Amino acid sequence: MPLWILTINASDIGTRTLDDIMTNLEEDFDAVSLYKNPDWVIEALMINKPLEDILEKIKKLDIKYNYKNLPEQNWVLESQKILAPFKVGRFTIQGTFTEELSLNKDIDDFVLTVDAGMAFGTGRHETTKGCLIVLQELYEKKIIPNCALDLGCGSGILAMAIAKLWKIHSVIAVDNDPMAIEVTQYNCQLNDLTDYIEVKESLGFSALNDFKKKEFDLIVANILADPLCDLAPEIYTFLSASGHVILSGILLSQADHVIKTMEKYNLNYINHKVLGDWVIIQLSKKT
Incomplete structure (x- = not known):
């Protein structure tokens, strides 16, 4: 099954808060995490869902993001x-x-x-x-x-x-x-x-x-x-x-x-x- 990872840096979220972004992501993604590297980074995982529909919603948040497909593996x-x-x-x-x-x-x-x-x-x-x-x-x-x-x-x-x-x-x-x-x-x-x-x-x-x-x-x-x-x-x-x-x-x-x-x-x-x-x-x- 396809596994996608979305990455958002805190410096790219404009006037929005990290809590706001995470709340929006939690509605559609299977797992959402937050860590420092050294700035705050949000990572969201999505398993076996249509990527196009989710990206349309993300675009409406007006933030910068990156996403990529991960090979199926028990990480x-x-x-x-x-x-x-x-x-x-x-x-x-x-x-x-x-x-x-x-x-x-x-x-x-x-x-x-x-x-x-x-x-x-x-x-x-x-x-x-x-x-x-x-x-x-x-x-x-x-x-x-x-x-x-x-x-x-x-x-x-x-x-x-x-x-x-x-x-x-x-x-x-x-x-x-x-x-x-x-x-x-x-x-x-x-x-x-x-x-x-x-x-x-x-x-x-x-x-x-x-x-x-x-x-x-x-x-x-x-x-x-x-x-x-x-x-x-x-x-x-x-x-x-x-x-x-x-x-x-x-x-x-x-x-x-x-x-x-x-x-x-x-x-x-x-x-x-x-x-x-x-x-x-x-x-x-x-x-």
Whole structure:
């Protein structure tokens, strides 16, 4: 299937803001990312969609851009082949290609084997690392969830981290991408966690009525700022009275807006963590 990449430099967007451009791109592209090189650069990926229709919409934004076709290849898998195992706190994360851990680990470390395939979530990105760190902080504070939800699970790494930490059999992982569901199911098998984690395709909370659990003591969502804000009412509804929420995929410039939106729907801001250009926000339910 054709894979296209669109590149936009911050110096070429005129009077528009980066947030504005990204919001427009997120409507049509499969993945949108922002990084410095050394100026801000937006990259957007599109898989198996008619390029001409999208370019007509981009032209209306009146900005300069470049695009090119990429050869079909599993880029995450290719990059993993040259990446060694790594640690995030007490988590040791390795790929399926790793024959033997090449770094020292403590006896009480939690080992996660992750084959990301074409799904997001190798554990190296700041958004995922931040969630792993906050999960460990909750664990160390003796906060014990009876049931948990990984909303937009990608590779399933956060759902698996929850299952490893608390050994609870009521972890649900959902994503609207069928490929992510396949990858998560495979990773659960790799880590012997199929008895702990239920995996289901779902757009937001839409499929959760199929599960027995109607409230969660822990909800983790590493997606994007706008979808998180849209989901705020349902996050409140599905969160137990003493539950905790971890939100990620939020740029520094978007954090205040996300926090205000969540508080509007009675989700109480606890704290946040900054990793690079990204913010991880922790909330609870107002009672």
